[in-house]
Amino acid sequence: MVIRAFTKPASYFVLIAVSLFFLMPVYVMIITSLKPLDEITLDQMWTLPSSLDFSSYGEAFSKLAPNLMNSFYLVIPATLLSALLGAMSGYVLSKWRFRGSEILFTLMLFGMFIPYQSILIPLIQFLREAGLYNSIPGLIFVHVVYGIPITTLMFRNFYVNIPDEMIESAKIDGANFLGVFRHIMVPLSVSGFVVVAIWQFTNIWNEFLFAVTITTADQQPVMVALQNLSGSQIVQWNVQMAGALLAALPTLLVYILLGKYFVRGLLAGSVKG
Amino acid sequence: MKKKLGLILMMILTLVLSACGSNTQTEEGSQGSSGGSGEKGKLDIFSWWTGAGEEDGLKALLALFEEKYPDIPIENAAVAGGAGTNAKAVLASRMQGNDPPATFQVHGGSELNDSWVAADKMEPLNDLYEQEGWNDKFPKELIELVSKDGNMYSVPVNIHRANVLWYNKKVFEENSLAVPTTFDEFFKAADTLKEKGITPLALGDKEPWAATHLFETVLLGELGAEDYKKLWTGELAFDDPKVKKAAETFKKMLTYVNEDHSSRNWQDAAQLVGSGEAAMNVMGDWAKGYFTNDLKLAVNKDFGYAPTPGTEGTFGVITDTFGLPKGLNNSEDVKKFLSVLGSVEGQDAFNPLKGSIPARIDADVSKYDQYGKDTMEDFKSAALVPSLAHGSAAPEGFVTKVNQAVNIFVTQGGVDQLVSTLQSAGTELK
Amino acid sequence: MEAVRKETAKGEKASKKSYSSDQWMALAFLLPSFLLIVIFVYGFIGWTGYVSLSNWNSLIPDFSFAGLKNYMYLFSDFRFQADLRNTLFFTILFIGLVILFGLSLAILLDQKLKGESIFRNIFFFPMALSFVVTGVVWQWLLNPSTGINLFLNTFGITPKWYTDTNILAGFQWGQIEFGLPAALIAVGIAAVWQMTGFSLAMYIAGLRAVPDETREAARMDGASEFQIYRQIILPQLRPITVSVIIIMAHISLKIFDLIYSMTGPGANFVTDVPGVYMFETTFRGNYYANGAAIAIIMLLSVAIFIVPYLLNSRKGEA
Secondary structure (H helix, E strand, O other): OHHHHHHHHHHHHHHHHHHHHHHHHHHHHHHHHOOOHHHOOHHHOOOOOOOOOOHHHHHHHHHHHHHHHHHHHHHHHHHHHHHHHHHHHHHHHHHOOOOOHHHHHHHHHHOOOOOOHHHHHHHHHHHHHOOOOOOHHHHHHHHHHHHHHHHHHHHHHHHHOOOHHHHHHHHHOOOOHHHHHHHHHHHHOHHHHHHHHHHHHHHHHHOOHHHHHHOOHHHOOHHHHHHHHOOOOOOOHHHHHHHHHHHHHHHHHHHHHHHHHHHHHHHHOOOOO | OHHHHHHHHHHHHHHHHHHOHHHHHHHHHHHHOOOOOOOOOOEEEEEOOOOHHHHHHHHHHHHHHHHHOOOOOEEEEEOOOHHHHHHHHHHHHHHHOOOOOOEEEEEOOHHHHHHHHOOOOEOOOHHHHHHHOOOOOOOHHHHHHOEEOOEEOEEEEEEEEOOEEEEEHHHHHHOOOOOOOOHHHHHHHHHHHHHOOOEEEEOOOOOOHHHHHHHHHHHHHHHHHHHHHHHHHOOOOOOOHHHHHHHHHHHHHHOOEOOOHHHOOHHHHHHHHHHOOEEEEEOOOHHHHHHHHHOOOOEOOOEEEEEOOOOOOEEEEEEEEEEOEOOOOOHHHHHHHHHHHOOHHHHHHHHHHHOOEEOOOOOOHHHOOHHHHHHHHHHHHOEEEEOOOOOOOOOHHHHHHHHHHHHHHHHHOOHHHHHHHHHHHHHHHO | OHHHHHHHHHHHHOOHHHHHHHHHHHHHHHHHHHHHHHHHHHHHHHHHHHHHOEOOOOOOOOOOEOOOHHHHHHHOOHHHHHHHHHHHHHHHHHHHHHHHHHHHHHHHHOOOOOOHHHHHHHHHHHHHOOHHHHHHHHHHHOOOOOOHHHHHHHHOOOOOHHHOOOEEEEEEEOOEEEEEEHHHHHHHHHHHHHHHHHHHHHHHHHHHOOOHHHHHHHHHOOOOHHHHHHHHHHHHOHHHHHHHHHHHHHHHHOOOHHHHHHOOOOHHHOOOOHHHHHHHHHHOOOOHHHHHHHHHHHHHHHHHHHHHHHHHHHHHHO
């Protein structure tokens, strides 16, 4: 009991200290981006702004707005399409298994872990041939294809938990393959869809390697534009901070509003689910 | 029933989209990539000029063309980002896909000759040179940079100088220092500055080419124009004692740079000179635009310029040129654009805004600021040599390797290692 | 598995017509995904392997056979040797810290403290950010002349963070100095900041799976809290630690965005990694075959971890 009385405050102390470390970048990001121009000197980096000034957001937004839109055009269709493909293949791999389906599933899963550098050169050659290079549809295609393993895995793990008896009775009632999918699997996996959609939304929004190699200039998603904005003192760092915050906002909002589902997606990524 | 149908439709759509992806999406894609030679007549002018002054210069040039040839539609197809690296990647993909732009920006020298000309992707422009009487309007050494085996392949529009030493005037006056013209003077001045607690030389090699740029000017200073040029033709080996001497000098110079050089880019280094924290900086003369436009400093009042130590009378050339790719159906129109680009009027429309000097020697001096006037004067008389760091002296692959070796050298200072890397990379130069 | 077999058996008994049309539908559902993976993962890996054995080291493709030339070049290259060293030490540092932080925080949060969910959210949120955002922000925080050093300066400490070119505990090995590059610690801090949430989430889930009765029983036997964790709970978390190691290892081995946006290759390549080298040499230097060889080496290094893990976890489930 004595130990417990001692450990509790100590635990709080450690947790608060670590929290401060975790929040430090956010603090700097927010106060810097809200400072008026004359307070943006390095020695005032940590002090609170004397008055709120949103002009760095205006500047960052004017620089990033087209790329933000690109990201939305990219992320929404890519998320929906890859979720749909994942739901379809996850359904077959969980409820219509056949000889070799486990091997096939494992083969598909491997695609989720590969370093994408190892397919990048042929991918770019292919996109060029297909006329998709340097275009948002090209990036959508890429994210749909390389999203298949993770979405398949997630849906499969959801569907496995749906009892086979329900499917059996539906079949006795005359439902066929599509009927089972439509009337049992889809309604029962709405939360699964949410998890997958959030996961794909976050991943595709945050993705950088494909974005930087497949698109240029006005086709670039926001992360590449942010990277171009950063790293030098030509663009003032309050603008960089505001830009970073703007680029992070959509995924942060998703996390704040739907954090539970986000964490579920996180855990689903570890294969076993 | 309806729902079921919708589901099936959705599935078919997905199948079509994914399985036969290339078919359906080709059309969408070709809209995304800019219209190339396929659209008959439209000239897409490909460059990486999207920064402040350069974009204005390009627009002025395009406006001049539209004024002269109102019935030829023209399009600015500039690609931003990465100081030209993005644009080069896009260009490479378009050239490989047999979809070349009408004309494109390329540095004269190796970047033109060892890649696109060597790959037989460019038309010779000898007729155009003849017709416009350009053969004596551009310096002979400049024409050599855009020629291979006696054929000219592109038209230079501007000149930037690589070997410029920028210095903070106030710092030099306060310490009553003279601008160094030799390496000995440089090191003497640097020692004085160091004692006063001022960083003698600002360097920002976060992007490694900036260090290579400095090294190139040291090479030029130690070897002189003649021997420097011989390095790139293979007439002088990289293990020559003079190269080694240059590496030693470079090494010594690096002991005078700001400690945080590897976290700064070239603008951040120039800023150190602007604020007086550092006294000198070696950078190409695009830095002038940065000093005047971004830092609001006055030429010859806040900052001054001189050739880098030992390079008086030589001129490290970086020239942007435009050529004519093979396989276009509107090459006559492209030639009209190139003739405007190469004219006095065209060069004087572009260069004052871009902050460079014209490639022609008969341009209108009065349109340029004092730096421009001085540099145009030097350009006429100096020995012209190609820049290594900017792809004029040697192929991109060689430059990549030099950048790598210099990056290691900046930290380790291994003179022999640098020389041997240069030597082995140099064997690729043939 | 049992259920599946039953299902299949029943399916065979069902009428021929519906059986086959359902089979066709199942095939139609799976085939697009499967084909895409076969072509775009396995086919393309094969093509990359082919490129890595070719002479395509310029703008113009050249598929003539070069043997292992590109690989030989890489292993003799200072930059690539430095990359391998960096990846090795970064991976160890990163995984070690992520596990240490994740596990300790999970245990702290496991004590049913007030405000647990607030803390959890604070530790999780960086997971929702892009590595690029993390890189941009930490680049300023750990820049030697700004950020955290403004505090540390007052105590007279001025770490050089990611511009430090020292190799800790280094010794000369081949061309490179082998040891932990000090600059990687800065990158590690940013990476740990971002990824600790993952291991924390895994460990929290793991701790919740330990039944309260187990703990109660141990307490009854007079075990101290410390002993309960050491002897009962930690062993049960073993499989989770394995998962965390595998997942973090594959992230670390292919890391690109964080380093590219935070530090770049760094002076003397102290923060360079194969991902950055591959990108620069392929898409900036046009050494396609060299880039492909780097990519294949990256793939193999990831496969060493992933393939046994996949086979194992699939076996466990089937």
